[in-house]
Amino acid sequence: MQRRAIVEVLIGNYRTVLQHIDADSSVRAAREKAAVMTAEILSAVGELDQDTKADSVAARLGEGLGPALHMMVQALRVQAGALGVPAAAVDDFGGFAGQYEQIEKVAAHHGNYWEVLLYGHLPKDRSTMYDLTSCLELRATSEDNRVLDALAHVRRYKTSRDCVLERHEDGRPLGISFATLNWQKAVRDKNRPGVFAQALRGDGVRRAR
Known part of the structure; x- marks a missing residue:
């Protein structure tokens, strides 16, 4: 509907x-x-x-x-x-x-691409959620630290107007394979290879979880 x-x-x-x-x-x-x-x-x-x-x-x-x-x-x-x-x-x-x-919302309904529909519900709480992660002590439950690495990487750009690159400062690629394929597609800038969409900052439009 x-x-x-x-x-x-x-x-x-x-x-x-x-x-x-x-x-x-x-x-x-x-x-x-x-x-x-x-x-x-x-x-x-x-x-x-x-x-x-x-x-x-x-x-x-x-x-x-x-x-x-x-x-x-x-x-x-x-x-x-x-x-x-x-x-x-x-x-x-x-x-x-x-x-x-x-148009993006219509496209999101096609092919079970539901993640993009969450964007409109996140802006008001996004900055608070980033602040919350700074107050909590987060630990990986396995040897896989990709989620925490991605969170730390994005948090460095929270107050910056620069785009969030898909690589760490030392040139290593940022691993986000823990997310669904649709979500990985959603967080990447379609027009700028190697850059995450809308900077994934606290004031951006998109964020990986």
Whole structure:
């Protein structure tokens, strides 16, 4: 039910964005108006090229220079306004970040990728949980210290704005194979190899457990 609700919201948002840019939209009308205005400008300056100097432009256009520039400014304003309509629609839905977050939630339901759904419940308590681990004496119940090593590694970045690298200071790779494959995928930055997503800091978005 949750996935269905999210999908329905995304579909509604996408429909609204499309309505702003389809054939009968204000964006299309603005683009056509800008095209007409641009054609008028090109007609006025048709004999000029990009290498023409400013004084030559003034000499050739004479009294027509001012109106041509005014028309160009108007065309640019119309075009800029048209481009801003879809972006404004996305802003009304919570911005691009909000839309990407909803898409991630839908993707999380696909293939049992449930870990990512926990992100929204962690931010308020994350810093407190890090502080708690500093007060507790944690010990491994076996010779496998990967969990404690990973925790110590991430805690070093808690108050830092630097990204959390997947390697220790001495170059050794940080072992997180104790986590599920989905969780290992979730904590890695898809766009930056060798870096954990959102720094895994106390003020970040993701953290391995």
